[in-house]
Ligand code: SGN
């Protein structure tokens with residue numbers, strides 16, 4: 001009998017595991033990762049913005065989950081994208097800056113891991129990794145930053161085609177086109193990389209003037225004096241000094257010779273010219289100077305930025321509609337995220353890079369019908385190293401050992417009465433210096449309440465913020481009375497994070513950092 005019962009339990013185990021494996025295979029969802037560029041969370045309806053029209057991003061959030069503390073490891077484009085693909089910090093995946101570094105495609109990649117596990121993979125739109133997509137069955141990507149109007153796309157194997165039209169529309173067209181013709185017998189993973197809302201914020205023709213009736217409120221830190229913050233005082237990213245009247249705000253453009261505008265066709269030029277000639281005339285007639293001029297620039301910047309976001313959101317809507325109509329919605333996970341956050345005038349800035357909230361945090365919403373409860377909010381410290389492990393987890397694939405992040409899928413599904421162990425400190429390290437925008441390299445950590453950062457490369461200074469008392473980060477309390485124990489504790493934690501993530505270069509800098 002012993003033998004029979006052993007054989008019987010063995011058989012049960014086999015049947016259970018086969019059923020599980022099949023059950024899982026049958027349920028494996030499709031995953032679409034909509035990945036925009038420089039889209040600030042504070043510019044999205046679901047994140048509390050009352051002016052922005054982002055009904056489709058808001059819809060994903062409403063029907064799924066919204067992350068309020070999704071941080072990035074290094075707040076610029078290429079590095080964030082390299083982290084999405086590798087689940088690793090920049091110092092380990094090799095992509096620290098947006099320079100001409102070739103992305104090392106021989107390392108373990110999210111795309112290739114999914115492909116090996118039976119997924120069809122595709123990247124359509126902006127990629128910005130100075131290499132061709134690796135681990136993708138299909139691609140049609142923008143070379144480098146790509147163009148808003150009549151952009152070139154690089155298809156397979158490496159052929160460049162120029163298309164007429166607006167970039168967000170073309171990307172959606174290519175994405176739905178691929179969905180139409182893909183092999184139906186496999187689940188898919190599709191990255192839809194958008195160029196919007198990157199500088200120079202060129203809206204689609206139909207969105208020009210969409211926010212002309214609005215006066216955007218000046219952020220309370222717009223006239224920041226950067227007191228006690230050496231690196232913040234030393235940047236080159238203010239609306240006042242850095243933002244260009246012609247190239248960024250389209251004042252006085254020559255549509256026949258200026259690089260970005262001469263690529264428009266005659267119809268596009270006509271519509272652009274009619275709109276921006278009025279803008280140019282307005283500012284010339286007013287003859288503004290000082291505060292009046294910088295505030296005018298701020299209004300113009302946000303009008304263009306938000307109008308550009310309209311096309312992004314509308315195209316997300318088109319994709320959601322396609323999923324509904326084709327019956328794919330039910331079994332397709334939809335994620336919307338940006339590669340990093342962005343300044344919409346806070347501290348007087350545009351661009352990103354700093355460890356401060358607006359650029360450290362990025363929007364992230366996710367919908368998984370039947371699995372994630374509509375209206376879920378997650379405030380835990382998620383980092384973009386967790387994106388790859390989470391996508392793999394959703395696909396039923398184990399996280400490869402060299403990925404540094406952790407799946408936050410349990411946080412999305414959880415009955416939050418149950419405590420799920422999660423990180424209490426998140427690590428950050430930014431490198432690109434001095435150009436563009438002259439932001440000193442720095443590392444630091446963020447806890448739910450505090451932030452500690454060290455700027456090196458000449459700025460050589462510490463900053464400490466109590467986000468509860470000072471959410472706008474204008475009061476650097478490093479070295480002030482009463483913060484000694486807190487500082488020592490945070491420095492210990494910072495060092496532990498550097499060890500955990502194997503950031504040897506940072507450990508060396510920390511060892512010789514100023515007190
Ligand atoms: C360009 C922009 C910068 C921007 C970087 C990186 N200048 O160089 O303002 O910071 O891209 O952006 S521009 O004159 O070309 O618009 S990122 O999103 O790719 O990291």
Ligand code: CA
Pocket residue numbers: 037038076077339340
């Ligand atoms: Ca970006």
